[in-house]
Amino acid sequence: MRTISKIIISLAAAASVPFAGTAQEAAADSVFTLEQCRQTALRNNADIRTADNNLRAAIETHKEAFTKYFPEVTAGASMFRTNHDMIQYDVLDLFTLGIINKGKAAGVWALQPVFMGGQIVNGNKLAKVGEEAARIRKEQSADLVQLQTETLYWQLVTLKASKQTLESAITVLDSLGRQVKAAVDAGVAMMNDYLKVELKRNGYRADLVDLENGIELMKMLLGQQMGLGSDAKVDVRSEVPDSVPAYPGALYVNTAEALTQTNDHRLLVKNVEAKSLEKKMEIGSNLPKLAVGAGWFYHNVFNQNHNFGGVMVTLAVPISGWWGGSHAIKRKSAELDNARVELDNLSQKLEIEMADKWDNLTAAHRKMAIAHEAIGQSRENLRLNKAYYEAGMSTITDLLDAQALDRQAKDDYIAAYGAFKLSEAQYLTATGRGGI
Secondary structure, eight states: OHHHHHHHHHHHHOTTSOOOSOHHHHHHTTEEOHHHHHHHHHHHOHHHHHHHHHHHHHHHHHHHHHGGGSOEEEEEEEEEEOSSOSEEEEETTTEEEEEOSEEEEEEEEEEEEEEOTTHHHHHHHHHHHHHHHHHHHHHHHHHHHHHHHHHHHHHHHHHHHHHHHHHHHHHHHHHHHHHHHHHHHTTSSOHHHHHHHHHHHHHHHHHHHHHHHHHHHHHHHHHHHTTSOTTOOOEEOOOOOSSOOOOGGGGOOOHHHHHTTSHHHHHHHHHHHHHHHHHHHHHHTTSOEEEEEEEEEEEESSSOEEEEEEEEEEEEOOSTHHHHHHHHHHHHHHHHHHHHHHHHHHHHHHHHHHHHHHHHHHHHHHHHHHHHHHHHHHHHHHHHHHHHHHTTSSOHHHHHHHHHHHHHHHHHHHHHHHHHHHHHHHHHHHTTOTTO
16 A cells, blocks of 8 residues: 555646545546556656647748738837037138037838848748657657557556566475475475475575566656656556557558658658758848838937928849859758758668568567466466376476476466567557557
């Protein structure tokens, strides 16, 4: 109950975790299914929160780019006073007449872009691509978080199954030790046989200590991965089945069809779009720019207040800018070509990775089936050696070796099952189905 009490405390402290309810409900929720682990991690994991912040920043960048369509309104004011008159006249060489030694000016004006070389339009498109890329990166983070969570989940499941196997083996040795001790007391067995049983049992007990420590550590790692804090310890509901799971043929998808569904490929496509827009913006920076505007102005220079309005047209034509601009455009063209090459090259590698993950999954299933078959063989070997020992036809060493082989066969199946579930998760993630 110590583990359950700690997880209840950690869940109560995590305000972002929507597990409201009674104390009994909190205790029940301390044992998680795989889907509950995934969903909790997606709500609370630090990588997800970082991806959320990056997406919000990209959305604000897109909104900022949209404001460039509107007029740019500017207001300004100035005041001056000089140490002598700015304009001086000599009057018949008799005296000097000076005017303007102070003044005020103010104005408000607005400029509406008419043609900016496509920079505003393409800048908005680029900001939109950036927002879409941020959404894809968030999905990538979600896929990775789910894969990491599932990895820890199945590691904990297999460790708990190995603990059960070891505890069963210790129970068998306890019974065997009592039988051998009784035989020693009756004078029909040697003390050496009893000591061999005790040595094997103590070795298993030491292994049990390591397994229990590993389980406690894995519970803390899974709790931290789920965003429940470093002190949280969670338990899992799944168990290693006695029978071999069905062949995963239903999960197979054609690599070419799955490619466009993967976040990695989608991000590569967005990179090509971004490089194409960057090139267009570079071209636009070297094109003429036209804007129209209007404003209201005020000045007081000759001790007279004047107010007036006006309209304006501005045209800027870069001339010397083309000297460096042509090279900048060529640089952007090279970057666009590289993005296209990267799209083609990495797409092929993604398809190869999918095929490799499928091979790993099917191989893991075959190995799991072989390991399960070995359990039956080791169980029969143990039964025969036990019968031979009781009939006096074999030694206690043979019986202990058979018992060790039986435990090893069970552990091998548990490890093979964990490898199969991990391979399954990796294949689904590689084919763009990490949330399944």
